Amino acid sequence: MRYAETGYNLEIDLSSGNIEKVQTDPALTELHLGGLGTNARILWDRVPPETDPLAPENLLIFGTGLLAGTPAPGANRTIVTTYSPQTLLMAYSMMGGFFAPELKYAGYDKVIFSGRSPELVYIWINNDKVEIKDASHLQGKGVVETEELIKQELEDQDAQVASIGLAGENNVYYASVEHARSSASRAGIGAVMGSKNLKAVAVRGTKDLNIARPEKFIELCNEVLDYIQWRADNPVQHVPPILAGLGSPQEMAIHDEAWHTTAFSWGNARYRRKEFWTEEVEDEWFRVQDGAVQRLISCYNCPMKCGAIIAYPTLELSKYMMKCYSKLTYVMGAMADNLEFGFRIAGLAQGYGVDSYTAPQVMAFAIELYENGILTDEDLPDFPADNEGRFFYLLEKIVRREGIGDVLANGVYWAARQIGGGAEAYDSNTIKKHEQIPIKLGMLNPVFFLMHSTGEKINITQIEGQLPQAPFPEKEDREEFVKNWFQAPSENIKDFFVKWEPRGEYAFPYFPDFQTACELVEWQETMHYIDDTTGICAGLSSFPIKPPYHIHNLPTLISAGTGLDIDKDELWNKIIKRNRCLLRAINTRRGLRRKDDRPPEDHWKKRFPEHEAKLLDEYYKFKGWNSEGIPTRETLRSLDLDHVGEDLEKRGIYDDGQKDEDS
Amino acid sequence: MMGKKTKTVKVINIDLEKCNGCRACEMICSAFHASEKYSSNNPTRSRIRMIRRPLEDIYLPIYAGEYTAAECMGRDKYVIDGKEYDECDFCRASCPSREAFKEPDSGLPLKCDMCEDDPPQEEPLCVKWCLSDALTYEIREEEVEDEEEEEQKDLTQEEMERSIKALADRYGLDKAANSMARLLKKE
Numbered sequence: 001m002r003y004a005e006t007g008y009n010l011e012i013d014l015s016s017g018n019i020e021k022v023q024t025d026p027a028l029t030e031l032h033l034g035g036l037g038t039n040a041r042i043l044w045d046r047v048p049p050e051t052d053p054l055a056p057e058n059l060l061i062f063g064t065g066l067l068a069g070t071p072a073p074g075a076n077r078t079i080v081t082t083y084s085p086q087t088l089l090m091a092y093s094m095m096g097g098f099f100a101p102e103l104k105y106a107g108y109d110k111v112i113f114s115g116r117s118p119e120l121v122y123i124w125i126n127n128d129k130v131e132i133k134d135a136s137h138l139q140g141k142g143v144v145e146t147e148e149l150i151k152q153e154l155e156d157q158d159a160q161v162a163s164i165g166l167a168g169e170n171n172v173y174y175a176s177v178e179h180a181r182s183s184a185s186r187a188g189i190g191a192v193m194g195s196k197n198l199k200a201v202a203v204r205g206t207k208d209l210n211i212a213r214p215e216k217f218i219e220l221c222n223e224v225l226d227y228i229q230w231r232a233d234n235p236v237q238h239v240p241p242i243l244a245g246l247g248s249p250q251e252m253a254i255h256d257e258a259w260h261t262t263a264f265s266w267g268n269a270r271y272r273r274k275e276f277w278t279e280e281v282e283d284e285w286f287r288v289q290d291g292a293v294q295r296l297i298s299c300y301n302c303p304m305k306c307g308a309i310i311a312y313p314t315l316e317l318s319k320y321m322m323k324c325y326s327k328l329t330y331v332m333g334a335m336a337d338n339l340e341f342g343f344r345i346a347g348l349a350q351g352y353g354v355d356s357y358t359a360p361q362v363m364a365f366a367i368e369l370y371e372n373g374i375l376t377d378e379d380l381p382d383f384p385a386d387n388e389g390r391f392f393y394l395l396e397k398i399v400r401r402e403g404i405g406d407v408l409a410n411g412v413y414w415a416a417r418q419i420g421g422g423a424e425a426y427d428s429n430t431i432k433k434h435e436q437i438p439i440k441l442g443m444l445n446p447v448f449f450l451m452h453s454t455g456e457k458i459n460i461t462q463i464e465g466q467l468p469q470a471p472f473p474e475k476e477d478r479e480e481f482v483k484n485w486f487q488a489p490s491e492n493i494k495d496f497f498v499k500w501e502p503r504g505e506y507a508f509p510y511f512p513d514f515q516t517a518c519e520l521v522e523w524q525e526t527m528h529y530i531d532d533t534t535g536i537c538a539g540l541s542s543f544p545i546k547p548p549y550h551i552h553n554l555p556t557l558i559s560a561g562t563g564l565d566i567d568k569d570e571l572w573n574k575i576i577k578r579n580r581c582l583l584r585a586i587n588t589r590r591g592l593r594r595k596d597d598r599p600p601e602d603h604w605k606k607r608f609p610e611h612e613a614k615l616l617d618e619y620y621k622f623k624g625w626n627s628e629g630i631p632t633r634e635t636l637r638s639l640d641l642d643h644v645g646e647d648l649e650k651r652g653i654y655d656d657g658q659k660d661e662d663s
Numbered sequence: 664m665m666g667k668k669t670k671t672v673k674v675i676n677i678d679l680e681k682c683n684g685c686r687a688c689e690m691i692c693s694a695f696h697a698s699e700k701y702s703s704n705n706p707t708r709s710r711i712r713m714i715r716r717p718l719e720d721i722y723l724p725i726y727a728g729e730y731t732a733a734e735c736m737g738r739d740k741y742v743i744d745g746k747e748y749d750e751c752d753f754c755r756a757s758c759p760s761r762e763a764f765k766e767p768d769s770g771l772p773l774k775c776d777m778c779e780d781d782p783p784q785e786e787p788l789c790v791k792w793c794l795s796d797a798l799t800y801e802i803r804e805e806e807v808e809d810e811e812e813e814e815q816k817d818l819t820q821e822e823m824e825r826s827i828k829a830l831a832d833r834y835g836l837d838k839a840a841n842s843m844a845r846l847l848k849k850e
Contacts, residue, residue: 071694105705157715180717215701297717305795311720
């Protein structure tokens with residue numbers, strides 16, 4: 001018997017309509033666990049690196065986390081993996097909600113789509129019965145409506161649906177896959193789904209999911225619940241309220257947005273409005289949010305309430321579900337001041353299925369080009385005078401790939417190059433061709449420099465976590481903080497935190513030492529990689545400060561769930577390192593090199609090119625990668641990935657690196 | 664003359680406003696009732712089910728009650744605070760009209776036992792796992808006629824009879840009896 005996982009994948013070839021239930025190799029679970037790990041392995045093994053992301057040869061993998069659907073609180077995530085049309089690298093956006101548990105109960109760990117359907121279809125997975133169904137009547141429908149129509153048609157309110165909107169159908173490079181209150185948004189996974197003519201996947205399952213060592217497993221789950229309750233009564237001190245608790249930042253429950261609105265940049269990641277959050281704004285925003293949020297809601301088996309049902313009289317889309325920070329991204333991108341605009345456009349955009357992170361930045365970029373004469377009235381006929389109107393205008397153009405929308409639909413990086421005429425200079429906030437968090441700061445942060453540079457989940461929020469973002473000014477407060485910081489991986493990390501000062505000898509950029517900086521980065525990244533294999537939400541694990549899941553209890557939990565015997569060393573230094581290096585190798589094979597490991601030029605005002613180069617050198621060494629950021633053959637061999645190293649060598653990829661080094 | 668006696672009444676309070684729709688109650692119920700506790704889970708086996716229609720803001724946990732062989736003759740609709748509920752939404756019965764509260768493989772009816780299984784829990788686990796406090800637990804004492812006490816049947820016997828009756832309703836008494844006979848033979 002298989003534990004925590006089902007031991008079966010569903011393979012669906014959309015070109016031929018062939019459907020197979022395939023037993024998986026338990027040895028791969030031992031090597032990579034599940035979720036991201038095994039998704040990456042499938043992509044490496046089966047999709048050649050020269051594959052065009054929007055070609056039928058690309059795979060689209062809906063992989064459940066290894067622990068998704070088990071009693072582990074917050075283990076509910078689906079990791080969607082493919083090659084991104086935007087970054088051209090591996091994309092592995094993920095979503096919470098209810099999809100992954102339902103897929104497990106239906107008897108599958110993953111659904112793997114290949115090929116391209118001749119007509120628009122959706123898939124109905126009802127335990128062992130799997131059908132490809134006509135979706136022509138759903139063409140152009142928004143995701144909320146699509147979900148409802150499919151449930152009605154299947155006469156099953158308990159079915160879970162993941163779908164794309166118009167943006168995905170039109171292959172917008174930042175189209176999302178939407179499901180209930182969640183979405184797999186980043187890097188254009190919805191475009192790949194659209195390219196396969198796949199409108200939606202519906203699933204219903206009524207089978208058992210097994211646990212290897214039930215007594216131990218449930219004991220750990222109870223500890224996690226107890227700690228969640230304790231943390232609810234004991235918020236972390238000396239950080240903004242939005243970061244003091246667990247879960248995704250509690251944007252739906254908390255209305256105090258002083259931190260986001262004053263610390264993040266507005267417009268095309270340009271301006272900080274340090275004076276924005278006044279009492280008047282606070283009152284008004286409270287009123288709007290209070291009126292819009294009908295109920296706080298959760299993902300499967302999770303007590304956190306990071307999402308909400310949104311209903312507001314002026315909404316374009318009368319009702320939808322929202323999570324986290326999308327209420328602000330459009331407001332800040334449009335320099336709009338008013339939160340109501342945020343709720344209005346976010347709902348509309350979600351219906352179309354676009355990433356609420358990238359879309360506003362693309363629109364702000366377009367407005368900048370217009371204001372600087374690079375885009376003209378010819379490109380933007382009848383362009384409204386106000387920014388809010390312009391955002392609505394641009395959204396409609398983009399999701400339909402109409403006129404200039406066809407270019408903007410490719411994201412800032414590609415659009416800037418297609419538009420030309422100096423537009424490249426306005427591409428101010430991308431890394432690896434993808435829009436980044438709109439933050440512009442003063443002093444270089446060496447830890448964040450490394451995470452921004454090398455993170456392959458492409459966005460910082462998915463790499464950082466657990467470490468307060470700034471030092472506490474008072475030493476006593478720092479000492480107090482580390483007293484019950486049992487989540488820290490080592491004494492060295494605690495020592496770092498106690499020493500860390502806003503100014504002076506123990507301040508950025510030359511503090512901490514290289515070794516500690518590398519350890520801090522690897523720890524934060526490792527925790528995310530664990531979550532991405534288990535499907536436990538980062539909001540209870542790798543993201544917040546002092547989370548219930550951490551490096552000291554996760555190995556035991558995974559072992560009790562699966563029956564494997566994995567300790568901290570095996571998990572961190574073998575399995576996760578293996579997954580990390582495999583991902584790097586996949587992207588290396590698709591052309592990723594050191595030159596791509598670079599944050600935007602103006603991310604910090606004070607830059608230190610020599611120190612940054614040294615940081616990168618030291619980090620690559622620390623990871624067992626060469627000076628081009630490519631995992632060495634030796635490193636890959638030590639991780640049972642010799643065939644990967646061999647492939648890189650055969651392709652002459654190591655020689656490339658060498659040449660660059662010599663020149 | 665009949666005497667008065669105090670009876671312990673166990674109450675789960677359900678506050679619909681507080682429900683966040685996470686379905687932890689379904690999950691833990693099915694895990695607790697797995698044979699070898701927690702060895703598997705499957706919300707379809709749960710004795711509490713969420714009626715969940717997010718966009719209508721309907722979040723309604725319902726507990727499995729008695730088995731019934733036949734569905735109601737008619738249906739009613741309730742409108743509460745502008746939200747439309749089907750009468751069946753509130754019904755606890757394991758009933759031919761719907762899939763809820765039946766074992767998915769055998770079709771046998773399920774019934775909430777307040778987690779008084781062995782070992783008895785301090786509170787039903789759905790309540791324990793509901794950190795939103797949509798479900799809370801309360802024990803109160805009530806005075807009842809002594810006679811009622813005597814009417815309490817052996818619970819195991821009652822459960823078994825209920826299951827056999829359900830089998831008979833589902834497959835016909837003859838088929839159920841034949842199966843039983845075959846099983847006896849194998850023994």
